[in-house]
Amino acid sequence: MELNPVFARRLYLCWLISHSERPNVPKLMELTGWPRRTLQDVLKALPGLGVELQFVQQGVRNNDGYYQLESWGPLNKSWVHQHHQTLLDAIA
Template sequence: MVLSKTKSSFYRRLLIASLIERGFNTIPKIMSEIEIPRRTAQDTISALEELDIECIFIGAPKNGYYEIRSWGAIDKNWVMNNTIKLMETLSY
């Protein structure tokens, strides 16, 4: 199955939000879990606000972490229940 850029971007954002919620809440943890470049992880986290997912950084740059404060209109339960499907669809 070939994903459009729009769909793959949307799924990547949902996957990153799910990982943050599951405790993979730093750039290095996200990078090691799904093997993506640092810049892609950073850009994807920044883009979460476009989906009204409120993601904040807590702490200092060296030892801080990300936290999802609000999922906006996104169904968090669906995302959390379909994380594996998102990873498989994105080939992670």
């Protein structure tokens, strides 16, 4: 199965957010090895896929908090969970 790396990156990030405890940009950078700007671009693109993502504010600073997946939209959550390694391989 050949996947578009850009699309695979978006799906993989959804999987990471749903499987990480309090995923914020620094933590996602650590888990993926991606630069901050790449992560921010992918996060910004998720609503365009129909994914509902919420930033849960915690702390005093404006960016203290974490991301939470509210809805997978039209994406098949089960397929993404089952194929997360395939997605990772497509973007490596």
